[in-house]
Amino acid sequence: MEEFAEILKNIENNSSVSSAVLISGKPGNFIAGADISMIQNFKTEDDGYKISKDCHRILNEIAGSKKPVVAAIQGTCLGGGLEVYFLFRFYPIITNSHRFSLILLKNI
C-alpha cells in the first residue's frame, strides 16, 4: 500500500500526467484481498490496528487525489479489493467477468 501511495504522490507531482488507471496484472483477478499470512504473523492486537490504520490513511490519500484515478476491475475483487472498489466508486470500469465478495468478522 505504501508503494502505491508513493506512486500516487509522484503522479500528482508530474505535470505530464493528467490522470491514472489502476489495473491488475493477474488475469481474471483485480485484488483478491489481504495477505492472510501477514495477518497471521501479527504478534499483538496493536500490530493489526497499526496496519489497518496505515491502510486507511493511504486509501484516504487516494480518495483525495487531485487527479482522476480510475480502477479497471476485471475478475475477482475480494475483501480489501472491494474496499479499493468503494474508493473508486465514481470511476470504476467493470467488465462482465467480475465477482465481488466481502467477509466481515465479528470480534469475539
Next chain:
Amino acid sequence: MFLSAQQQPLRSLATAVEKHFKTKIVDNVAVVTLDSPQVKV
C-alpha cells in the same frame, strides 16, 4: 488501446522500490499495474 509515441516507462514516477506495481505513461495517463511477484492472485 492505441499506444502513442508517448508510451514510456514512468522512470520519473518510479519509487525507490517497485515490488508490487509497474507504472508507465500512455497518452498522458499513468497506467499503474498491480502485479505482486510470486502471487497467483
